[in-house]
Amino acid sequence: MSAATTSPGRAGLPARMVRGIAAAPAAPVYLVLVILFLISWVAVGIVGSGQFLTVQNVTSILVRSVALGVVAAGQTIVIIAGSLDLSVAYLVSVTAVMASFIMQGEADRMVLATGVVLFIGVVVGLVNGLIITKLRVNAFIATLGVGLILRGILNASFNNFAGRVPPEYQALGYDGLGPIPYSVVLLVVVVAATWYLLRYTRFGHHLYAVGGSQEVSRLSGVRSDRVVITAHILCSVAAVLTGIFLVSRLRAGAPWVGTDGAYDLESIAAVVLGGTALAGGKGGVLGTLAGVLILAVLDNAFNGLQINAFAKDVIRGVILIAAVALYVARARRAPAR
């Protein structure tokens, strides 16, 4: 561990990223991911359709990961800061509906629609952050409340598909750079940016400090309120990006897009599955990415094996609890007591 931290700089970015993964508390998550992938490959090959390790299927796993992955990257930031965001699912819905409603199928309104939803995201994040830091409302209640408010406004204004997404906008959801879909590029860019932010910027280090102990970091000269507010703005923007991706896959936005995906609880589950501590101050976005991929591989394997879709939730619940129990057990064993 100390070897990894004392000799940075020389190695190239990919090598550093690999070392980052190995040193991350989430290293076992990648092991679990690989094992799960192999098991699924074999199982689907023998029992199921036999279509697992095909370009098409792997691409499908990745595309499935984009929506959850992007919002989970944002969720990672707030959780590291010791907060959490239960409003993201409704913000995803708001984004999908508003973007589609503004565009009304007109390609020349794409920029306007994207700008408006990003602005909404910044405002929602700012409101979440201000309620938590200035009114001193527990993040659970603050973001639950803001989520409920968004839901009320949304459901009172729209009750069905609204507007239309122009074909040009659907490119994000369906086209790509050669074999690589744009959506996967979006996921990689968001995760890489978050990783860089957490690891190499002053803001990133402040996030860990605030998440570790808000009081200590404040006394050490970190403006903890600003850090938490910024974290919430970034998280909300990530949710907006997920909403934009989802609406580009649909022909029109509907108010149930975000809640159907349960992006609030699923994103928290993915973050925690990736080894980030719910209490804050510990973790990283690469673990979250692995958590998201684990959920997607499971999904895909279930489809390939034609297992009852209802069993999916049960297994997800078991894996979630078991994984976190494992991390806790490891963490208890590791340090000298």
Add this chain to the structure above:
Amino acid sequence: MSGLTPAAAPQVGQPVTATSGGARLWRSLGGSASILVILVVVLAIVGLLNPRGPEPVYYLSLLKRAAPLAILAAGQLFVLVAGEFDLSVGSIVTAVVVGSAVLTNGDESRTLPVVGLLLAFGIVVGLVNGLLTTKAGVPSFIVTLGMLLIISGGVLLWTAGAPRGSITNNLRLLGRDGLKNVPVIDQLPYAAIVILVVGLAAFVLLHRTNFGHRVFAVGGNARAAALAGANVAVVKTAAFVVSGVSAIIAGILLAGFGGLSNNAGEGYEFQAISACVLGGAVLGGGRGSVVTSIAGALTLVAIFTMLNFLHLPVEVRSAVQGGIIIAAVAYASYRQRTG
């Protein structure tokens, strides 16, 4: 006590002891009795909005509808005061509604065994939640979120997505019916009696027993409580069991008037937490009161009713719920800072 009998306190100290008696009552309510004032105001508004005026019958039917949430809030409070969350209660309620229909299938002789089975189920879920939280060290948010997925997925799996069967009439009585020929109010809903009995039991357990004091101690500062001799794991696990059992009772009440569906209990976990928070419970533990949490639940349902009368779309409910829980917690933390 002496403050209540003027003869025993004839001197200057009399008003002082009187206020200390009041203060003691205030404290036993959890110190955040403003929710009681809000409840009375909301109930008065509901009465005025009712086209037939403030009839007692109407309030009793409101009590009937609020009963499942009130019971859930009383149970959730134990977990919140102990410093944890229980997100699994909504799925337990669903399991009870669906389970009681499928297992009894309208056969009244099966009602009692099924109720016993369901109670055992609630206890087991609470035990598992508690042990995973305390022994495996998994945050309760994750444990109970995982449990929510497992139970709601399990219900879907069990019923293949479409629950069949019917809830027996004698099981439905508890949530739907009441004592007949009661003077003044005509009919006293069993649900009201259940709230009273469960509420009283929860009140005594949390505010008047050693166990209850330990729940507060553990939630206030687990390490200090452990050093003082409390078994943190046992206390927290017991709190989860109380919450699990309360979810079963709430489910049985809901089965009385709610429809049979796979999402009967959805969202109840957040409403129950909201109710406790309205009643002054603090997330993170150490603070809360049974009486004001139940009042919080009644207020929430009364506000929903008020919105109905104002002909606002049903969707506005959630926005109002969101606004008031933020306001309530912001007010509480403001009060705490300013002394």
